[in-house]
Amino acid sequence: MNTHSFAFSFLKKPVVTICLSLFCIATANAQAVPQDDHIYQGLGxxxxxxxxxxxxxxxxxxxxxxxxxxxxxxxxxxTQLLNDQFCELAGGPCKYKGKDMSDAHEGMGIGNAQFNAVAEDLQIAMEKNGVSTSISNQIVAKLAPMQRPIVTQ
Ligand code: HEM
Incomplete structure (x- = not known):
């Protein structure tokens, strides 16, 4: 073993260990945020x-x-805001930057009947564009938590 390879073998283990650790951290992080975009795909x-x-x-x-x-x-x-909002909700590569649902609908006096009418219109729009019932139900389910901040009477 010459001086050079001796120095190298001395360094090899820690270098390999560091590389493996970094790889593990990187893959662990990648696995921590799985992007489920099946609804986005289903919406076309x-x-x-x-x-x-x-x-x-x-x-x-x-x-x-x-x-x-x-x-x-x-x-x-x-239209722009809805595209971003639905895209993000569906797991797509977008970020909604509009108002939160409470601020956006403040003072409009929206009731459950109006909220359901909007959800129904969205379902009709999806049906007209060939979206499957399963995907349609999944996106509507994602809107359900918005009922509370939107419905004020
Ligand atoms: C799940 C149901 C709903 C969703 C996801 C939704 C989403 C939105 C979004 C993203 C905005 C834009 C916010 C901004 O300006 O930053 C908005 C505004 C608005 N929403 Fe809703 N909304 C819902 C229900 C309703 C209902 C039930 C009504 C009334 C019947 C309504 C009436 C309005 C009106 C009038 C605006 C302002 C539109 C404008 O002037 O540009 N929304 N909504």
Missing amino acids: QKEGLSKIVDSFVSELLADQRIAHYFSKMDRHHF
Whole structure:
């Protein structure tokens, strides 16, 4: 063994140990945040979602039970926010940056009947765009916790 290889064998173990540790930490971290995007895939990713949201907003505006709430809406802005919100909820690669649901609907006097009408319109929009019942039910289930902050009467 020459001087060089002696020095190297001396270093080898700790280097291997450090590398393995770093690898373990990296993979452990990767495993800690599994990204389940099956709902996002089921909605047809960004393109499918965009069609669903367009249909959804059209349904809202045509729904006599709730259309009056949206008379002053900025459709482009609202559509953008819904795309991001649903994408994030579905496990897709987006971040919703709008208001939280309580602030967004404050003072609107929304009841359970209106909330259910909106959920129904979303289901109709998904059905019209060929989303499976299973995926449709899963995304609607993700909206359920929003009932509390949105419904104020
Ligand atoms: C799960 C149900 C609902 C979801 C996910 C939802 C989502 C949203 C989002 C993301 C915004 C935009 C927030 C922002 O401006 O930063 C918004 C605004 C709004 N929402 Fe909802 N909402 C829901 C239920 C309702 C209901 C039941 C009504 C009334 C019937 C309603 C009426 C409105 C109106 C009028 C706006 C303001 C639109 C504008 O002027 O741009 N929402 N909602």
